[in-house]
Amino acid sequence: MSLEEAKRIIMETFANTARRLGQSELVGYIYGALFLANDPLSLSDIAEITGYSISHISSAMKVLEGVGLVQRIKKPGDRRAYFVATKNFSEWRSSAFYEKILRDIDETKESIMRALEELEGEQGSEVEEIKEKLKMALRRNEVARKLLTLIMQFKSEEELLKVLESCLKKE
Structure with missing residues (x-):
């Protein structure tokens, strides 16, 4: 070739x-x-x-x-x-991109919390369905924030991969 x-x-x-x-x-x-x-x-x-x-x-x-x-x-x-x-990972890590993602995660959380506050005192099956969806979205939001924060603590791809491989071997 x-x-x-x-x-x-x-x-x-x-x-x-x-x-x-x-x-x-x-x-x-x-x-x-x-x-x-x-x-x-x-x-x-x-x-x-x-x-x-x-x-x-x-x-x-x-x-x-x-x-x-x-x-x-x-x-x-x-x-x-x-x-x-x-x-490479360290170049991407030093870019502002992951900070933008964290900011988006935090803004999303604030919006979900405001929506939940608006539903306080409201009654009905649709209200309860929306509250459950919003609570699930909050849990996903928190998981996303924790994962990104954890990943960004590593200095290199190799370091991150070693930890991930170690975790997988324990399974």
Whole structure:
């Protein structure tokens, strides 16, 4: 197999993953290009690699930056923005993405609590059904927060995997 074919397979894999997650395939192609690159890439570099327009790439880049998979960097003396892929756990961990998730979890909890407060003193089977659903959502919310907080305590993927493997062996 040739190097170019291997790169094509990786790019297609990331594009397919993006599609499965409800994103444009372009998001996957951009991440693939950055993942395979040895140096930071500009929007025009990415456009050349992917064949998409700079305006489409710029829009998709906002998605990738928003979830912490891509980081924007500046090169001294160059006004253009360059981008690198977040390739490992510690880079992703240092991005603001997981803090955004925690903030979303906390905001969701506050909203559920406000909804429960609104139902105080209300009667009826529909009210009781909604209260139960909200209580279940609170439990899921708390589990999500605990899991994310626990995962983010690890310094590397290897450390996290060792702990997970150890837990699985105990089962």
